[in-house]
Amino acid sequence: MLEAAGNLLAARQRSALALVGILIGAAAVIAMLNVGGIARNETIRQFRAMGTDVMTITVSSRSSNAVGLKRADVEAIPAVIPAVAEITPFVTGGGMVAFGTTSHNATFAGVAPEFDDVVRLTMQSGRFISFHDDYEAYCVLGARLASSLGGRGERPRVNAKIRVGAYIFTVIGIAAPAVQNPMLPLSVDDTMFVSLPNARRVMPGQIMGAAVGRLAPNASAEKADLALQAYLNPKLRDAYLNVQTARQLIAGMASQMHIYTLLLGAVGTLSLVLGGVGVMNIMLVSVAERKQEIGIRLAIGARRRDIRALFLSEAVILAVAGGLLGIVFGLAASWGFAWLSDWEFVLSPEAAPLGAGVSVLVGIFFGFYPAVSASRLDPIEALRAE
Amino acid sequence: MLELEDIVRTFRVADRDATILRGITLRVGKREVVSIMGGSGSGKTTFMNIVGLLDKPTSGRYRIDGQDVLTADADRLSGLRNQLIGFVFQSLFLMPRLNVWRNVALPLFYRRTPLPEAKAQALAMLERVGLAAYADYMPNQVSGGMRQRVAIARALVGRPAVLLADEPTGALDVQAGQDIMDLFMQINRDLGVLIMIITHDPNIAAQCRRQLVLRAGVLVDETHLAAA
Ligand SMILES: Nc1ncnc2c1ncn2[C@@H]1O[C@H](COP(=O)(O)OP(=O)(O)OP(=O)(O)O)[C@@H](O)[C@H]1O
Ligand SMILES: [Mg+2]
Numbered sequence: 001m002l003e004a005a006g007n008l009l010a011a012r013q014r015s016a017l018a019l020v021g022i023l024i025g026a027a028a029v030i031a032m033l034n035v036g037g038i039a040r041n042e043t044i045r046q047f048r049a050m051g052t053d054v055m056t057i058t059v060s061s062r063s064s065n066a067v068g069l070k071r072a073d074v075e076a077i078p079a080v081i082p083a084v085a086e087i088t089p090f091v092t093g094g095g096m097v098a099f100g101t102t103s104h105n106a107t108f109a110g111v112a113p114e115f116d117d118v119v120r121l122t123m124q125s126g127r128f129i130s131f132h133d134d135y136e137a138y139c140v141l142g143a144r145l146a147s148s149l150g151g152r153g154e155r156p157r158v159n160a161k162i163r164v165g166a167y168i169f170t171v172i173g174i175a176a177p178a179v180q181n182p183m184l185p186l187s188v189d190d191t192m193f194v195s196l197p198n199a200r201r202v203m204p205g206q207i208m209g210a211a212v213g214r215l216a217p218n219a220s221a222e223k224a225d226l227a228l229q230a231y232l233n234p235k236l237r238d239a240y241l242n243v244q245t246a247r248q249l250i251a252g253m254a255s256q257m258h259i260y261t262l263l264l265g266a267v268g269t270l271s272l273v274l275g276g277v278g279v280m281n282i283m284l285v286s287v288a289e290r291k292q293e294i295g296i297r298l299a300i301g302a303r304r305r306d307i308r309a310l311f312l313s314e315a316v317i318l319a320v321a322g323g324l325l326g327i328v329f330g331l332a333a334s335w336g337f338a339w340l341s342d343w344e345f346v347l348s349p350e351a352a353p354l355g356a357g358v359s360v361l362v363g364i365f366f367g368f369y370p371a372v373s374a375s376r377l378d379p380i381e382a383l384r385a386e
Numbered sequence: 387m388l389e390l391e392d393i394v395r396t397f398r399v400a401d402r403d404a405t406i407l408r409g410i411t412l413r414v415g416k417r418e419v420v421s422i423m424g425g426s427g428s429g430k431t432t433f434m435n436i437v438g439l440l441d442k443p444t445s446g447r448y449r450i451d452g453q454d455v456l457t458a459d460a461d462r463l464s465g466l467r468n469q470l471i472g473f474v475f476q477s478l479f480l481m482p483r484l485n486v487w488r489n490v491a492l493p494l495f496y497r498r499t500p501l502p503e504a505k506a507q508a509l510a511m512l513e514r515v516g517l518a519a520y521a522d523y524m525p526n527q528v529s530g531g532m533r534q535r536v537a538i539a540r541a542l543v544g545r546p547a548v549l550l551a552d553e554p555t556g557a558l559d560v561q562a563g564q565d566i567m568d569l570f571m572q573i574n575r576d577l578g579v580l581i582m583i584i585t586h587d588p589n590i591a592a593q594c595r596r597q598l599v600l601r602a603g604v605l606v607d608e609t610h611l612a613a614a
Contacts, residue, residue, distance in 0.1 A: 296479040299440055300540070301468020301496040303461045379440045383475070 018282050019322040021275025022359055026326025027333060028268030030355045032261055034334035037348035039257050045344065046181055047246055050120055055084070055221070055245040056183045057211040057228065059236060066238035068207030071112065071196060073235055077213070080231055083224035087213025088114040091196065092186050093203035098163040099149040099156045106145050107191040108164075110199020110208075118212050119181075121188065126158040126173030134195045139169035143177040144189035162192070164202050169194065183246055185210050207239070221245040272358065275322060276366035283315050283370035294374055295382030308375040315367020316360055323359025327352050387547065387580055388414040388437065393446035395432055406432050407443070408603030414596075416547070419574050419581045421591035424600030430584045431476060431552055433600065437582065438471050438550045439463050468496055472541030474534070476552035476584075480525040486536050487512060487521040493544040511539040514576075515569060531562035535569070542573065549573070549581045555590055567593055 047054070059068045074089040091110035096103050115121070116128040128140055139162055141149075149156050156162060160171045169192075178188040194202060215224055225243045232241050287294070294307055302310075331351070338345040395407040406429035414420055424430050435441035436448070439455060448456050455466060467473075472493075480489045487508045494504035512518050515535040520528055525536065534554060541549055551570070555563030567590055574581050583594060591597050599606045 292479060293481065296473075296475070296481075297492070297496075298464060299438070299467060299473050299475075300493045301464050301544070303464045303496070305461075306496055380435055383435075383440070383479075 015282060015318055018275055018278030018318055019325070021271055021278045022319050022322025022362060023275070023326040023329060025268050025270075025272030025275050025362070026323040026355045026359050027330035028264050028271060028326075029358055030327050030330025030351045031333040031337070032264035032268060033351045033354065034331060034346075034348045035264075035337050036257055036261050037351070038334060038338050038343055038346055039253070041346045042341075042343045043250055043253055046179055047250070048179075050181050050183070050246075051214070052246045052250065053085075053215045053217075054119075054181070054183050055087075055213050055215055055224065055243065056185065057087075057213070057232070058185055058242045058244070059207065059209040059239045060242065061207055061209070061239045063238040066207055067236060068209050068239060069211060069232065070235065071208065073232065074208075074211050075112075077228070077231070081224065081227045083216050083219035083227060085214045085216040085219075086114065086118055087211050088112045088118050089196075089208050089211040090115060091199040091203060091206055091208050092210055093199075093206045095164065095202065097145075097149070097192055099160065100151070100154065102150055104145065104148050107142075107186050108199070108202050109186055109191050109193050110196045110203065111193050112196055115193070115212070118214060119184065119188070121178065122176040124174045124176040126171070128173055128175075129193060129195050133172070134197050136195070137167060137169050137198065138172045138195070139198075140173040140175060140193040141171055142175050142187070142189040142191040142193075144187075145192060146174045164192070167201055169198075183244060183249060184212065209239075215245065215247075221247045272362050275319070276362045279315050279318050279363060280366040280370060282318065283311055283367055284373075286314070287311060287370050287374040291377065291382045291385035294377050295379050295385070298377070298379040298382065304375040307377075308371045311371035311374045312364065312367050315371065316363035319359045319363025319367070320356065323356055323362075326359065327355040330355065387416045387418075387451060388412070389447075389449040389452075390437070391447040393433075393436060393443045393448065395429070395436065395441070396444045405444075406603060407436075410446075410603075410605045412598070412605055414580060414582070416580055417574065417578045418596060419571070419594045420583070420596045420598060421594035422582065422584045422598045422600055422605075423586065423588070423591050426586075428600045429603060430600055433605075434550050434552055434582070434584055437548075438473055439467050464496075468493055468544060470547050472544065472546040472549045472579075474537045474541050474549070474551040474554045476556065480533060480536060480540075482525055484525075485521070486517065486523050486525065486528065489525065489536055490539045490543050492540060497544065507543055508539070511543045512536075514542075514573070515539045531558050531565065534558065534562075534566055538566070538569065538573075542577070542579070545577070547580060549579045551581065552584045553586065554583065555585065555587060563587065563590065 069089050071089055074087055077084050077087050089112060093108045094106060095108060097106045111129060113129055113131050121128065124143060129138060141156060146156055156171050158171055158173065162169045162171055175188060180187055215221060225245065228243050229241055297307060335345050390410060390412045393407055393410040394405065396403050396405045410433065422430050436443050442456060450470065458466060487505060490511055491504040491508035494507060509518065509521055512521055515538055517532060517535050520532060525533055555566050558566065570581055573579055583590065585591055597609050599608050
């Protein structure tokens with residue numbers, strides 16, 4: 001083994017080329033596996049908080065006199081469409097909020113009291129908007145919004161006064177930090193929540209454009225979608241409805257990941273094959289250059305299988321060296337991917353063993369022919385070679 | 387020990403047959419020291435390859451210790467070479483990336499001797515050829531005469547019954563050549579190895595108990611001439 005490694009070091013330049021091929025191949029395979037794992041983990045993380053039965057409705061207006069959802073219509077949905085277990089409408093908008101001497105751009109959400117239950121919002125302090133607060137000037141702040149308002153030592157707390165335009169709201173609660181859910185049209189952490197009647201004050205003229213709900217257990221996402229379209233569309237004017245369910249979203253993400261995986265897999269396979277051909281080329285040259293050595297080994301008593309093992313182990317060492325570097329690069333690439341997309345990096349447990357295994361196989365597969373041809377040399381021919 | 391009968395070796399080069407060995411019959415007993423002389427291209431190396439089981443004759447019979455060796459397959463021949471025969475080749479073949487003692491131990495490696503034991507035997511053999519101090523040197527760090535001794539140590543480490551040396555002194559000066567020759571004689575005395583030396587040097591040949599000359603494809607025994 002040591003001998004094989006020494007021989008490879010001696011043919012450094014040629015070895016490096018084949019190494020790069022295997023490296024790219026193994027890196028692509030590793031990255032493919034690991035990025036897949038990271039994406040899967042991210043999906044699980046996003047939906048763990050809210051569950052995979054979440055669904056949202058958004059209304060897009062076509063003109064300025066569009067008519068959006070009506071609270072009563074939305075609240076009647078579970079009775080009309082059994083596939084929907086619960087649903088609550090909300091209005092979104094945005095603007096400046098001020099606290100003391102500081103102000104900050106915030107998302108506004110006018111919500112019904114069920115909102116926190118439906119989106120599983122938890123509170124850091126205080127409480128959420130309740131049935132009794134419809135006409136009170138109360139608000140609840142998202143975690144990030146709360147911490148970006150006010151100076152050091154005087155963050156907004158429960159009972160703090162928040163100014164929005166001409167209105168003063170009293171903070172009754174601050175929400176705990178929440179994982180951003182791709183389904184919601186707002187970021188909970190950056191939002192100031194008010195009651196639906198108050199929404200008309202801070203967001204005048206804004207139509208009720210969203211609702212978030214949950215599917216009944218075992219309900220079909222597609223059927224719920226169609227039923228909602230049929231029920232709500234006639235009630236809208238100059239606007240159209242868009243229903244999104246977590247299951248559809250997850251399926252979409254999965255199929256997109258599948259395409260990426262196939263692409264990386266193809267690139268990986270191609271470069272592994274190219275690297276393998278490189279290994280084969282190196283080994284063939286090496287066999288041709290070392291005929292005398294093969295001859296002397298045969299004369300000394302090496303059997304065919306000893307010669308085969310010598311060259312095969314060189315090929316495998318070469319491939320594995322490339323493979324190990326490839327694993328490092330592949331993991332680095334998937335770490336970079338996770339970092340860029342702000343996702344949590346997870347190490348897929350099968351990535352490294354698979355990368356190593358694949359490169360060993362490439363080494364054996366492409367090293368086999370040169371090794372066998374070396375072992376078939378006639379001792380005299382080999383000894384007479386230049 | 388070695389019984390060769392009517393050995394013929396024909397090479398086919400460019401659609402023409404060239405018969406290099408034309409019926410050689412030779413018996414060599416255990417512990418003999420034999421020299422083979424002959425002009426360049428007369429077929430000395432070809433003959434040694436056949437004796438050393440590296441090549442098979444076109445026709446003829448060859449027995450070692452009464453056992454027919456021409457029917458053996460490639461791996462069996464490797465085994466026989468490993469057990470019976472030590473080679474010192476015309477042009478020196480040491481593994482450039484193995485140090486001196488590992489070069490010497492190589493035949494034991496193919497015999498699956500455990501490494502510590504192989505090392506001990508290699509060092510003992512290096513001691514015998516006077517190179518104990520150079521065990522950890524690389525082949526390119528020692529002189530040509532020393533390399534030749536390394537090759538001899540490698541040929542002997544497996545305790546073969548036969549040592550075949552193809553011009554072992556060809557590349558050495560007279561003194562170094564004589565030292566190697568002395569080493570051969572000493573080895574023959576101590577280990578009882580049959581030694582066959584190919585040489586162009588009459589002085590070397592004269593020190594062998596049996597002197598053969600290869601001429602026109604046949605082997606002539608000229609021991610009596612030297613004795614006369
Ligand atoms: N494998 C082969 N194929 C074709 N011709 C060969 C082969 N081996 C040897 N010969 C020829 O046989 C002849 C004898 O070669 P050999 O090497 O045995 O000579 P030699 O007596 O050892 O010469 P030298 O003293 O120069 O080493 C040469 O003409 C050589 O070209
Ligand atoms: Mg010769």
